[in-house]
Amino acid sequence: MVATALRSRRTDGQLPALLLFLPPALLLFTIFVVMPVGEAAWYSLFNWNGFGRPTNWIGLRNYFSVFETRAFGLALRNNGLIIVVSLLVQLPLALTLAIMLAEKFRGSVFLRMLFFMPYVLAEIATGLIFSFVYDGDYGLLAAIYRAFGAEAPHLLASADTSMAAVLVVVVWKYFGFHMMLFIAALQGMDRNLIEAARIDGATRVQQLRFVVIPLLYPTIRLSVFFAVVGSLQLFDLVMPLTRGGPADSSQTMVSFLYTHGVMRMRVGYGSAIGVILFVICVTVAFTYKRWFMRDE
Amino acid sequence: MNRLTRLMFAAAAVALSAGAAAAQTTVKWLHIEVNPQQVKIWEEVARAFEAKNPGVKVEMQFLENEAYKAKAPTLLQSKDRPHIIYSWAGGVLQSQVEAGVIEDITEPMKGYVDTLTPAAVDAFKVNGRNYGIPIAMSQVGFMYNKELMAKAGVDPSKIKTWDDFLGAVKTIKAAGITPIIAGGADKWPLHFYWTMLAVRVGGKAGIEQAMKGENGGFESDVYVKSGELYKQLVDLQPFQNGFLGAKNPQAVGAFGDGKGAMILAISSFYHTQKALAADKVGLTDDKVGWFEFPQVPGGKGDANDTLGGITGWLVTKGSPKEAVEFLKFFVSKDVQSRLAAGNYIIPVSKGAEEGIVSPFMKNIAANLAKSKYHQNFYDQALGPNVGRVINDASAEIAGGSMTPKQAAKAVNDAWKQGN
Structure with missing residues (x-):
């Protein structure tokens, strides 16, 4: 049986390579990915503060209490908001700019660089910079309001506006990255197709609508994928801006895990959040890959 | 002696001295x-x-x-x-x-x-x-800016009860001065209000009973009443604009800059306000004063009880x-x-x-x-989890997203769950 399997077509001739190269990779993956995930799943069944060994077994109670926490709902909503804004604002913006800047003209390289710059900036630095920009007393925003003779709002200090303020920073920071993806795809595109469309009498808009954008679909799918995964990971931008507050209004899943799990030394509870986040990530990644990125 | 031998001697010397250090x-x-x-x-x-x-x-x-x-x-x-x-x-x-x-x-x-x-x-x-x-x-109490208090016509030595204090806040606000500066983003500066009121309302017995789960634990009258008194203050909108987004160092610095009349402070802020002020000088000794946290009439706490670290x-x-x-x-x-x-x-x-x-x-x-x-700071005394919940709830009362009753319930739930 085993011999047949080994002699099967799949491993034919590749067996030595498999035996040589698979174990190290498998070992690393097990030690650094599978085991920590398994450990977190195990801890999530205990009421444990991180000291000593976990002994207080409470079954699935951590999970129930996560679902009951208002901050969890808010975090989930905010992650959803980030995805929606990424799709409705960031992606069209990046695409438009990419189409404009993919052409070669004086200053196009400079503009590309300029728009890409925020992406290069560290998240923490970006957060700090914007916390100054948003400051209602001394910030840039306050100066603009004052120029019009109005009192500036403290956007980060109100539960109604804090998430919107974070979203603006998210778009500002990441649109350049998506723009670069699109520019790369546009430059790799077969010019003959557009040429052909033009000769056939297609207007500029029609060329975009029927030739360029369909050819960009794979890149758009990739960009959406990055936006979704990025949303689920968003943390280091939120911490210097709002730390998830006020009143948990700008929590993301990861900042929720950090503020309610790590900072409170509730290792079991935090692990439960981690496991939930893991399940969400895996589901999203696999579903997306299966439904939208089948061809790649 | 050739170069190699010298090098080896040097290496041996280093090894020996390292051994001695260990x-x-x-x-x-x-x-x-x-x-x-x-x-x-x-x-x-x-x-x-x-x-x-x-x-x-x-x-x-x-x-x-x-x-x-x-x-x-x-x-x-x-x-x-x-x-x-x-x-x-x-x-x-x-x-x-x-x-x-x-x-x-x-x-x-x-x-x-x-x-x-x-x-x-x-x-x-x-x-x-x-x-x-x-x-x-350290001790928690009110630090005040002498110049601004004088400008508003408030005599801090006359602030004895919580109602006196609320009255003073109204007067200062009417004079166009920010009554209180608070670092609400850090949350713990706000929990001083609620818990200091609890010290006044419930005294030592208050927290001891709550920790034993008697009289409804942290949902007892002591904590609900303290929360309500705190809410009375919040309703006057006494804090600087955007206080929920201000971190404590910013707030203490702003107090040092003379942006507000009072701050509910840890005694060590006496230094930090100087270090964090924009001019690094802050309020000098002749400009900064201190008054005790006001009493609550009918409260079980002794007038000399203190909260601090x-x-x-x-x-x-x-x-x-x-x-x-x-x-x-x-x-x-x-x-x-x-x-x-x-x-x-x-x-x-x-x-x-x-x-x-x-x-x-x-x-x-x-x-x-x-x-x-x-009383040790509540957020330390009750452990990391319940401590954070108290801080969160205090900020939520200040932001109006929780009533004092809900806040007390949140703390009690966390306490029952343990750290």
Whole structure:
């Protein structure tokens, strides 16, 4: 049986390579990915503060209490908001700019660089910079309001506006990255197709609508994928801006895990959040890959 | 001698001296102090100790406050843990002791603890054993800007009750001055209002009963009433614009800049407001005043009860005995007097408070000496989880997203769940 399997077509001739190269990779993956995930799943069944060994077994109670926490709902909503804004604002913006800047003209390289710059900036630095920009007393925003003779709002200090303020920073920071993806795809595109469309009498808009954008679909799918995964990971931008507050209004899943799990030394509870986040990530990644990125 | 031999000799010499260094005892001392002047004095204390005890090296390590709290559980359970660590006593100390990572220092400290303030020593006792040495105490109360109070026509010495205080806030606001500055993004500056009111309303019995779960625990009348009184203040909108987004250092700096009339402060803000002010000068001694947190008529608390911090050092399990020796040296009257003379701390070593020069800090020391019930900060006393919940709930009351009843319930739920 085993011999047949080994002699099967799949491993034919590749067996030595498999035996040589698979174990190290498998070992690393097990030690650094599978085991920590398994450990977190195990801890999530205990009421444990991180000291000593976990002994207080409470079954699935951590999970129930996560679902009951208002901050969890808010975090989930905010992650959803980030995805929606990424799709409705960031992606069209990046695409438009990419189409404009993919052409070669004086200053196009400079503009590309300029728009890409925020992406290069560290998240923490970006957060700090914007916390100054948003400051209602001394910030840039306050100066603009004052120029019009109005009192500036403290956007980060109100539960109604804090998430919107974070979203603006998210778009500002990441649109350049998506723009670069699109520019790369546009430059790799077969010019003959557009040429052909033009000769056939297609207007500029029609060329975009029927030739360029369909050819960009794979890149758009990739960009959406990055936006979704990025949303689920968003943390280091939120911490210097709002730390998830006020009143948990700008929590993301990861900042929720950090503020309610790590900072409170509730290792079991935090692990439960981690496991939930893991399940969400895996589901999203696999579903997306299966439904939208089948061809790649 | 050719070059190679010389090189080998050099290598051997290095190896030998390294061996000698390893034979020394190193005491690893982890602190979270950010004030460079205070660290400098500590540094000198360490060097003085080394000079007196040849063969002992004191190595200072630093971690930022929040980073330290987050890292502590893993750090303490590693083999490479520091020997002396910083502590706020309370619930965190309790769980560390239960985990068996802290050394019982009752025996080596025998007799020695008598030279220290009893209330502070007791804070570091778990099950009647000494697990740490207190180094400093602080008090929570109102710091005010004398010029702005005078401008608004408010006499701080007349603020005795909570209603007086609310009246003063209205007067100051009517004068077009921001009554109170608060670092609401950090949340704990706001929890002082709720918990200090609880000290006034419920007294020592209030929190003791709550911790035992009597009278509805933290949902008892004490906490609901305190929350409601706090809400009365919040409803006057006494804080600076955007206070929920301001971190404590920003708020203290703004107070030092003269942006508001009052701040509910830890006594150590006396220094920090100077360091954090835009001009690095802040409010000088003639411009800054202090009044006690107002009384609540009908409250069970004694008028002299205080809320504040008690900080100290712990010795971790398996540390060399030199670690304890160093602590004894650290809390000796000489060293404490030096720190007190810099006005950095209210010392816990008896008699060392004589070293305090500034009238401001002298007053705090006198208050703490008078106090029969000194409540440790709630967010420390109740442990990391319940502490954070209290802080969150205090900020939510201030932001209007929770009623005092809901806030009390949130705290009680967390307390029942445990840390």
